[in-house]
Amino acid sequence: MTQAELIAKIAALAGVSRASVKNILKASADTIAAELMEGGEVVLPGLGRLTVEGRAARVGRNPQTGAALAIPAKRVAKFHPAPALKDAINTH
Numbered sequence: 001m002t003q004a005e006l007i008a009k010i011a012a013l014a015g016v017s018r019a020s021v022k023n024i025l026k027a028s029a030d031t032i033a034a035e036l037m038e039g040g041e042v043v044l045p046g047l048g049r050l051t052v053e054g055r056a057a058r059v060g061r062n063p064q065t066g067a068a069l070a071i072p073a074k075r076v077a078k079f080h081p082a083p084a085l086k087d088a089i090n091t092h
Helices: 003-014 018-037 083-090
Strands: 042-044 048-055 058-061 068-071 074-081
Touching: 003 018, 018 042, 018 048, 074 083
Parallel strands: none
Antiparallel strands: 042 048, 048 074, 058 068
16 A cells, blocks of 8 residues: 555545545554664554664675675664564454
């Protein structure tokens, strides 16, 4: 599903304009990103939980040459699906 399809479907289900849905999705994404940048977590009821986890620095390999490369430590967003979402996916 593309962003445009998502916006159209939500607008039709909620009976609001596409512009309103687009603004709400943008505000939601900005709010979630800001919370995750601060190291917090975001719970999306019925969908799951977004958290930030750290990855340690490690040594990787260039697949073409086999040369070792240093991969720096970084923080990544993780999604943990809610049990309701897991059940909904597995019942169909």
